[in-house]
Amino acid sequence: MSHRIIEDPRGRLIDRELSWLAFNERVLELAEDTEIPLLERCRFLAIFSSNLDDFYMIRVATLKRKIESGSTKANTAGYSPTQLMSEIALKTNELLQRQSISFHDVILPHLRKYGIELAAWSSLDEDERNAVNKVFHTKIFPVLTPLAVDPSHPFPYISGLSLNLAVVVTKPDSEEDLFARVKVPSNLPRFVETGKVGVRRFVPLEEVIIANLHELFQGMEIKDHYTFRLTRNADLELEEEDSEDLLASMEQELLRRKFGPPVRLEVDRDIAPELLVTLMDELNVKAEDVSRYKEPLDLTGLHQIADIDLPELRFEPFRNQVAQDLREVDPDVPDSFFDAIRRREILVHHPYESFTSSVVRFLESAAADPQVLAIKQTLYRTSGDSPVVQSLIEAAEAGKQVLAVIEIRARFDELANVRWARKLEDAGVHVVYGLIGFKTHAKLSLVVRQETNGIRRYVHIGTGNYNPKTARTYEDFGLFSSDPVLGEDVNKLFNQLSGFAPQTAFTRLLVAPRTMRSGLLERIDREVTNHKAGKPTFIRMKLNSILDEEFVEALYKASMAGVSIDLIVRGICAIRPGVPGVSENIRARSILGRFLEHSRIFHFANGGADEIYIGSADLMHRNLDRRVESLVQITQGDHKRFLIGALDSYMSNEFVRWELESGGKWVEVKTNEAGERLKDFHASAIAWYRTRE
Numbered sequence: 001m002s003h004r005i006i007e008d009p010r011g012r013l014i015d016r017e018l019s020w021l022a023f024n025e026r027v028l029e030l031a032e033d034t035e036i037p038l039l040e041r042c043r044f045l046a047i048f049s050s051n052l053d054d055f056y057m058i059r060v061a062t063l064k065r066k067i068e069s070g071s072t073k074a075n076t077a078g079y080s081p082t083q084l085m086s087e088i089a090l091k092t093n094e095l096l097q098r099q100s101i102s103f104h105d106v107i108l109p110h111l112r113k114y115g116i117e118l119a120a121w122s123s124l125d126e127d128e129r130n131a132v133n134k135v136f137h138t139k140i141f142p143v144l145t146p147l148a149v150d151p152s153h154p155f156p157y158i159s160g161l162s163l164n165l166a167v168v169v170t171k172p173d174s175e176e177d178l179f180a181r182v183k184v185p186s187n188l189p190r191f192v193e194t195g196k197v198g199v200r201r202f203v204p205l206e207e208v209i210i211a212n213l214h215e216l217f218q219g220m221e222i223k224d225h226y227t228f229r230l231t232r233n234a235d236l237e238l239e240e241e242d243s244e245d246l247l248a249s250m251e252q253e254l255l256r257r258k259f260g261p262p263v264r265l266e267v268d269r270d271i272a273p274e275l276l277v278t279l280m281d282e283l284n285v286k287a288e289d290v291s292r293y294k295e296p297l298d299l300t301g302l303h304q305i306a307d308i309d310l311p312e313l314r315f316e317p318f319r320n321q322v323a324q325d326l327r328e329v330d331p332d333v334p335d336s337f338f339d340a341i342r343r344r345e346i347l348v349h350h351p352y353e354s355f356t357s358s359v360v361r362f363l364e365s366a367a368a369d370p371q372v373l374a375i376k377q378t379l380y381r382t383s384g385d386s387p388v389v390q391s392l393i394e395a396a397e398a399g400k401q402v403l404a405v406i407e408i409r410a411r412f413d414e415l416a417n418v419r420w421a422r423k424l425e426d427a428g429v430h431v432v433y434g435l436i437g438f439k440t441h442a443k444l445s446l447v448v449r450q451e452t453n454g455i456r457r458y459v460h461i462g463t464g465n466y467n468p469k470t471a472r473t474y475e476d477f478g479l480f481s482s483d484p485v486l487g488e489d490v491n492k493l494f495n496q497l498s499g500f501a502p503q504t505a506f507t508r509l510l511v512a513p514r515t516m517r518s519g520l521l522e523r524i525d526r527e528v529t530n531h532k533a534g535k536p537t538f539i540r541m542k543l544n545s546i547l548d549e550e551f552v553e554a555l556y557k558a559s560m561a562g563v564s565i566d567l568i569v570r571g572i573c574a575i576r577p578g579v580p581g582v583s584e585n586i587r588a589r590s591i592l593g594r595f596l597e598h599s600r601i602f603h604f605a606n607g608g609a610d611e612i613y614i615g616s617a618d619l620m621h622r623n624l625d626r627r628v629e630s631l632v633q634i635t636q637g638d639h640k641r642f643l644i645g646a647l648d649s650y651m652s653n654e655f656v657r658w659e660l661e662s663g664g665k666w667v668e669v670k671t672n673e674a675g676e677r678l679k680d681f682h683a684s685a686i687a688w689y690r691t692r693e
Helices: 016-032 038-068 081-113 126-143 205-211 246-257 273-283 299-306 334-343 356-368 387-397 414-426 484-498 516-532 549-560 621-625 637-650 681-690
Strands: 116-118 147-149 163-170 178-184 191-193 200-204 221-232 262-268 290-293 346-350 372-379 401-406 430-432 443-451 454-462 474-481 509-512 539-543 565-569 586-590 600-604 611-615 627-634 657-660 666-669
Touching: 016 038, 016 081, 016 666, 038 081, 038 221, 038 262, 038 299, 081 116, 081 290, 081 299, 126 205, 163 205, 163 273, 178 205, 191 205, 191 299, 200 205, 221 273, 262 273, 334 356, 334 454, 346 356, 346 637, 356 372, 356 387, 356 443, 356 454, 356 474, 372 387, 372 484, 387 401, 387 414, 401 414, 401 484, 414 430, 430 484, 443 484, 454 484, 484 509, 484 627, 509 516, 509 621, 516 549, 516 600, 516 621, 516 627, 539 637, 549 565, 549 586, 565 637, 600 637, 611 637, 621 627, 627 637, 637 681
Parallel strands: 116 200, 262 290, 372 401, 401 430, 539 565, 565 586
Antiparallel strands: 147 178, 163 178, 163 221, 191 200, 221 262, 346 474, 372 443, 443 454, 454 474, 509 627, 539 600, 586 657, 600 611, 611 627, 657 666
16 A cells, blocks of 8 residues: 555554454453353363463563564554553453453352362361372372572573462571472373362362472471462574574474573462562563462363363253265265265365364375375374374375475474474375475365376365364364366465475465465455446455454555445454444454354455455465465355355354454444344354254
8 A cells, every 4th residue: 555544553453462362352251251151161261361371472472572672663553562561461460350250259159059169278178188188199299399499409490381389498497488499290180179079179289289398398397388370482483594404493493492581470469579579580570571360370271170071061062064065975985085076066164064074084085095196285283193194194105195285383383293294204205394484374185186087186275274173163164176277276386385386376276475465455456446336345354363454454445435344353353443434334243152263254246246265364464475375266156155144144143243343342242232142153053054964
């Protein structure tokens, strides 16, 4: 854009980090929602906590690096690093207080009504203490290592996200306070069950350790103890251009990650001031980096409670189904799956339709079929016991040509992906790591098959990862096709990733970093032109995030021209809808709940011809300019109608949702004008799919 429609940056853009915190606030509101089953609310509290951990490890860590380097330049939303850090600290502590109130004042009392108690050690009876102490001596005590701090023992290294006990002790013949640290084992259950008959009673693991500190410090007087938890910078800084072996460099960088600088210290709200000062000094943490709230710390452990088998406190059991076009596939006949794809393109919708009977079976069929000559596959994130990886290994062992493009820089999955890369290489798979300077985020699978009439290519293009476990809870689309045009596109893209083909042109694909930005901007501009010509116009996008400034400006321009724009955004949204004279024609909403909305859909009216794309990309600079991403055009009429219907549902006012106001606040809409509770989107989708069984 040659000029900005709104000059004031804070009036033009919602800051990325503050928008992310607003997203996590919506997750917290799910935990606060009394209409959601109780154990699921516990899970949302755990998700809120783990989200916040990730945010601090990466986003806040990056911001703190800017502050430490002396940067004072305001970002595109008008915040200097110190201003933004101050806003983040205030908002984080506000959210943590809400989480604490929800947990202690609402969730815990409700759990007790159903015979589930998270109890303090002091409330246990003698039998319970004896039972828990037995667990302590047999399972906990052997793995504990108390570390003293004195002239011969420097302050110990505190690993990121570990829960720790700060213990103050004295010797019997001395009044000098001595400090020690005990790490709470992360590989043991977060809560220890007491075994009390007639109730499921749990006590936090750290309280069991505290009750037995005398076993660790025999002959010493325990004067005081507090829990604390440290978050460290976990953002990797891999210099790819200077690396001769990217895999080995990543392994070294993962080792360095453990020693990243601190970015947040969590402590109990009643910690002694002098002990907090000691911790802050030893850990080099500032006051704005301290989060104080009522114990227990680290509520990510609430997944353990959410997993308790009490169906009446959980979402109604859900069983996905085989996609209609795959129901006649014979799993014992590899050609049966390919025959189904030859008949027509197949669109699958996870988790409502099975990932295993579609994507996994596609690759298993390819590995087993003697007519398959080659398989090419991207892997960004996958599961620990991945049947996808196993299929690639079996195919290579059967003599097929197998290429795996593994993104070893996939955040927080780096170590797993390094291990998969080594395992695949050992099996004879050709493993590559994409293009230097670009993460490979596109979700692609290509099968090359020898058939009677010659070579035929079969492809799968998805919006989500090749991960059977997350496919049970992540909402995503996938397209199977034997279209020669699309097969040629995908083959060209794999050639880019494994070799040299910088000037490749595509037909059904928009590919980042080459054609996606320009292609989508052209389609936005086309809607403006069509509107001026009196043709049907609108833009609808379902995304995880919209942040890229060029797209924000383009959508403002389209809105000002009169184009109707609907955005369904799960996470970050920098755009301000409803600003008079600028974005009055833009609406933004968010759907959160049982499933994580992960698919990306782009729908342009195109003068009444409905142009629709699905794929892996969000409208963020990193996706458009620093990743290999793909969007595939949907051409089959029934698939276009299905996706249009899906977008209609997302924009329907029948469902609980959050709507974004021009001031940047997300407002939850739970009831209609008559005060009646709106329907849950995911429950309604499950019910709709059941009618198709």
